[in-house]
Amino acid sequence: MAFLRLDDFTVPGFGLVASLVLPFKDEDASGDTSSTSVAGKGTKAKKLDVTTNIRFADERDLRALTRMAEAKTGGDGRVYTVTNRTANATGMRQVRFTGELTVTEQEDRRCWRISFSLLEHISVPERAEARQQPKPEQTPQNSGTSVAPPPESVADRQNTADKPRELSAMEKALKMLDTLIGDYDSGQNSKTGNA
Numbered sequence: 032m033a034f035l036r037l038d039d040f041t042v043p044g045f046g047l048v049a050s051l052v053l054p055f056k057d058e059d060a061s062g063d064t065s066s067t068s069v070a071g072k073g074t075k076a077k078k079l080d081v082t083t084n085i086r087f088a089d090e091r092d093l094r095a096l097t098r099m100a101e102a103k104t105g106g107d108g109r110v111y112t113v114t115n116r117t118a119n120a121t122g123m124r125q126v127r128f129t130g131e132l133t134v135t136e137q138e139d140r141r142c143w144r145i146s147f148s149l150l151e152h153i154s155v156p157e158r159a160e161a162r163q164q165p166k167p168e169q170t171p172q173n174s175g176t177s178v179a180p181p182p183e184s185v186a187d188r189q190n191t192a193d194k195p196r197e198l199s200a201m202e203k204a205l206k207m208l209d210t211l212i213g214d215y216d217s218g219q220n221s222k223t224g225n226a
Contacts, residue, residue, distance in 0.1 A: 035081060035109035037126070037149075040099055043092035044083035044145065049117045052078045076151040079118050079126065084142045093134065093143060100128045100147060110152045118149075125152040 033049055035042040054075040085093045102109040108127040113119070118126070129150035134143050198206065 034115065035083075036114035037099060039109075040095070042081070042083060043089065043096060044085040044142075047081065047083040049115055051117050051121055052080065052081045054078070054119070077118075077121060077123050078129065078151070079115070079123065079149040080146070081149065082144065083141070084137070084144055088102045088141075088144045093145070096145065097132065100132045103125070111149075115147065123151050126150060127152050133172070 033047040033187075035047060035049060054201065056075055061087070099111075104110065108129070110125050110127050113123060113126045115123075126149035128147060130148045132147040134145050137144050
């Protein structure tokens with residue numbers, strides 16, 4: 032016996048039948064040739080088509096099912112967690128009513144035949160696409176012309192020449208070493224001159 036629950040609401044009636052449709056969007060890629068090639072455009076959301084029967088005596092059940100179909104959340108159709116063998120076996124977890132709910136009187140059986148469709152909310156392919164890494168954004172290339180710094184004036188060069196440049200630690204050490212070697216050499220030369 033088929034069973035269908037939407038959140039904590041069990042779809043009423045008897046003879047419930049659920050059939051699932053999984054649409055693949057393809058586009059003819061043959062052009063003007065007789066080729067059978069197609070271009071795949073992705074897997075779309077699954078749709079669960081449901082039919083059930085509710086006795087005339089159980090009018091309240093029909094009213095409750097209609098209220099479920101009409102329920103809104105933030106202006107959109109309410110999303111339900113679905114419990115059904117066929118839906119769950121194909122990975123369908125959340126659904127919303129789509130298309131139309133049809134109620135047809137069956138006088139000979141003293142019941143209403145109800146049919147409606149449930150569309151998958153956030154399909155498996157949609158979740159997979161959301162998990163993919165976003166593509167890195169391209170940084171725009173500036174094609175503008177480069178601007179040379181303004182030429183240094185003669186006054187700027189003279190001011191720079193007048194100011195002594197501060198030496199780095201390495202340059203200070205080398206200068207000290209040079210001075211010591213110079214003092215040593217001049218000391219040696221003076222000794223040689225005296226001899």
